[in-house]
Amino acid sequence: MSEKKFKPRRSTPPGVDLDMLEHLLSFYLRAVNYGLSRDLDRRMDGLEVAQGTGKITALLLIDSHPGLRPSAIAAATLRDRPSISRIIAPLVDSGLVEKRIAPHERRASELFITPRGHKVAERVRRIAKDQSETFFSVLPEQDRDQLMRILRDLYLKMRVEQ
Template sequence: MSPLAYPNVGTVLDRTTRLLKQHYLRAFKDEGIEISTEQWVLLDRLYTDGDASQTDLANGTFKDAPTVSRIIDKLAKKKLVERRRFPNDRRRYQVVITEAGRNIHERIMPYVKDLRRQTWEGLTEADYERLQELLRHIRGNFGEED
């Protein structure tokens, strides 16, 4: 079959992404936690990897700097993270997860693990690796390297 006959891959990916986000948001809401999936991604990154600069967060989550800054603002308003100046570079901020942020992460993580399990149910590690390979290839077709 010609690639032009394939379904619109963007639509298929978008539909799948929206479905996953809906399930994550429902799990968060059921737990009484008002947090978006974008906020969760940054919170999880900080919890897992530790303090980071806004630039590191942007690079590590594949989001642009203004978007990351807005997400950090929202997390800071909820007192889940805070910005601190780097001691050796007063122009940059380090983003630090707060104790409240750690508590939220720990409350949500069992639901996230369950959703991840459900997402990959019936699929193998080889399936996951193949999906990663295909997505890397598609990104590469547009000049993006991992």
């Protein structure tokens, strides 16, 4: 299911200058993230996890780690617990994930993938892998590897500081 190669737009419209944004890494990260998210939403159209990278991440983590607690998802995704609860609710409501009370800690809940959720997770993995390869194919492999290393380092630093 190979998609067309991602084609970036011109950097800015003629006559528009980015002001100080041109020199901010954060501006480019947000802009690329927006484009990446829009592209992923288009590819996930029709799936219960469309319109939300948080739902995709939670689904994949729950599929890989039966009994995972929402607090672990929050830690892994650098989000707070209330936002994770808002992400998990539609997964439970749509029957992709089951929430159970932890047997030894009644105040805690554990998350389990349903058979239908597992099928969706497998499809999501294929789509996300293809999307990542296609979207970033505009960069030479060495640049992609370097970008991955840099972003992973930033992510790990943020996890330690959390």
